[in-house]
Amino acid sequence: xxxxxxxxxxxxxxxxxxxxxxxxxxxxxxxxxxxxxxxxxxxxxxxxxxxxxxxxxxxxxxxxxxxxxxxxxxxxxxxxxxxxxxxxxxxxxxxxxxxxxxxxxxxxxxxxxxxxxxxxxxxxxxx
Amino acid sequence: xxxxxxxxxxxxxxxxxxxxxxxxxxxxxxxxxxxxxxxxxxxxxxxxxxxxxxxxxxxxxxxxxxxxxxxxxxxxxxxxxxxxxxxxxxxxxxxxxxxxxxxxxxxxxxxxxxxxxxxxxxxxxxx
Numbered sequence: 001x002x003x004x005x006x007x008x009x010x011x012x013x014x015x016x017x018x019x020x021x022x023x024x025x026x027x028x029x030x031x032x033x034x035x036x037x038x039x040x041x042x043x044x045x046x047x048x049x050x051x052x053x054x055x056x057x058x059x060x061x062x063x064x065x066x067x068x069x070x071x072x073x074x075x076x077x078x079x080x081x082x083x084x085x086x087x088x089x090x091x092x093x094x095x096x097x098x099x100x101x102x103x104x105x106x107x108x109x110x111x112x113x114x115x116x117x118x119x120x121x122x123x124x125x126x127x
Numbered sequence: 128x129x130x131x132x133x134x135x136x137x138x139x140x141x142x143x144x145x146x147x148x149x150x151x152x153x154x155x156x157x158x159x160x161x162x163x164x165x166x167x168x169x170x171x172x173x174x175x176x177x178x179x180x181x182x183x184x185x186x187x188x189x190x191x192x193x194x195x196x197x198x199x200x201x202x203x204x205x206x207x208x209x210x211x212x213x214x215x216x217x218x219x220x221x222x223x224x225x226x227x228x229x230x231x232x233x234x235x236x237x238x239x240x241x242x243x244x245x246x247x248x249x250x251x252x253x254x
Contacts, residue, residue, distance in 0.1 A: 009198045009220055011206060012213040033215050035184040035237030036163055057162040061233075071136045079138060086139040088160050093136055106188075110162030110237040 007034060014040060022124045023047070030116060037112040043067075043099035051096035052123045056109040058089040065103025070096045134161065141167060149251045150174070152226075157243060164239040170194075170226035178223035179250045183236040185216040192230025197223045 017029040017040075025044035030037060037056075043049075043065070051074055060067070062085055068078040069087055072094055080100070081087045089095055115121065144156040144167075152171030157164060164183075170176075170192070178201055187194070189212055195205040196214055199221055207227070208214045216222055242248065 007217045009196070009206070009217065009222070010215050011208055012215060014211050014213070031186075031213065031215070033184050033186055033237070034217055036186060036235055038186055038188075038213065038235065057160050059158075059160055059163060059165055061165075069136070079136070081138055084141050086141070086158065086165065088137050088139060088158070090134045090136065090161055095136070106233075108163055108165065108235050110160070110239075112237075 022121070026124065028124070030113070032112050032117060035111055037107075037109040037116065039107040039109070039113075041103075041105045041107060043097075043103045043105070045099055045101045045103075047097075047099040047103075049097040050123060051094055053092050053094040054109075054113075054115065055091050056111060056113060057091050058087075058093075058095075059108040060087040060089070061085075061106045061108070062087075063104045063106055065105075066100040067103055067105065068098040068100055070098075149248070153251065155251070157240070159239050159244060162238055164234075164236040164243065166234045166236070166240075168230075168232045168234060170224075170230045170232070172226055172228045172230075174226040174230075176224040177250060178221055180219050180221040181236075181240075181242065182218050183238060183240060184218050185214075185220075185222075186235040187214040187216070188212075188233045188235070189214075190231045190233055192232075193227040194230055194232065195225040195227055197225075 021027045025047045027042045030039040067081045070076045148154045152174045154169045157166040194208045197203045
């Protein structure tokens with residue numbers, strides 16, 4: 001076995017992952033693997049994430065609360081995602097999000113978010 | 128926008144995903160995206176998943192319960208993973224798992240598990 005070639009197994013405790021405050025009502029914890037990124041998002045009621053897209057597939061599991069997705073354009077009919085549900089967004093799908101209530105989400109991205117690692121997440125930091 | 132090239136956004140309700148009984152004490156629900164696989168695993172206390180490896184990176188989030196991982200070989204010291212923790216396993220890392228108590232896990236794989244889609248999951252179906 002040569003694990004060093006690919007890094008080493010490690011255990012992440014979410015409580016130890018730094019929480020980044022992106023806007024007054026949006027914060028995030030992110031863990032980057034080699035192929036995927038896991039991110040916890042905390043959205044206060046009413047938080048808007050403007051329409052954007054990325055090459056990464058995105059799977060958004062709502063843990064608590066309720067999200068309203070718009071796919072394709074701001075004018076699209078909203079799609080509600082609740083606890084126990086997952087929004088599966090193929091690569092390069094334009095999407096915007098609004099938190100209907102205070103919401104906690106686990107997002108999975110594949111491949112991992114190289115843009116976040118490089119600091120390119122301004123679309124999240126806008127109000 | 129050309130979403131058809133990559134498929135279409137869809138919402139998965141976990142309650143509608145078929146649960147596969149792999150052994151008397153191990154069952155699974157799996158959702159395959161384009162780049163990642165999400166899987167819920169339900170392990171009864173004492174369930175053993177024998178040492179195996181795969182090219183997919185694996186991120187195992189324990190939601191409820193407690194898992195004991197062995198990395199590299201059956202003789203390795205166990206690594207305990209509890210609720211709120213994630214075991215990050217790089218690609219091609221040999222690992223075996225034992226459920227210390229009844230355990231519910233969300234596993235993320237990148238890239239997606241083509242072997243499962245093709246039916247190649249016999250290592251899970253052994254006792």
